[in-house]
Amino acid sequence: LFNIVGSLASGWLGTLMPKRYLLSFIYFARAAAVFGFIIFPVTPFSSILFGAVMGLLWLSTVPPTNGIIALIFGTRWLATLAGLAFFSHQVGGFLGVWLGGVAFVRTGSYDVVWWLSILFGVLSAVINLPIVEKPVVRAAAAPA
Helix, strand or coil: HHHHHHHHHHHCCCCCCHHHHHHHHHHHHHHHHHHHHHHCCCCCHHHHHHHHHHHHHHHHHHHHHHHHHHHHHHHHHHHHHHHHHHHHHHHHHHHHHHHHHHHHHHHCCCCCHHHHHHHHHHHHHHCCCCCCCCCCCCCCCCCC
């Protein structure tokens, strides 16, 4: 439910502001949510709140990401490039879960995983800022 609301809201917000800023905000908000979750006592309420906030933010990156891809590369390549982005996220998800398990086995705690999640969220926020939201200039096709 929260994923639906977050995705629809980010799609709408992407029509009102630069998508790179929206993506940066979403990634930073994810990092802030994780930070808040680990520094405050875990209660049933804090767990539900964390789940709701992460639900709002989790798939909310899809509309602005696809919007940027379509803007830069055109809709001709949108499905292919969005598919590659989705695939890379699946690989990252696998590695995150697997390496999280490795970290737990070695340290007996998930603390390092939480802190790395915050770091990657902040890095994701920063790396989106310099995106140039303009179509890529392509050379004209040579006549046959």
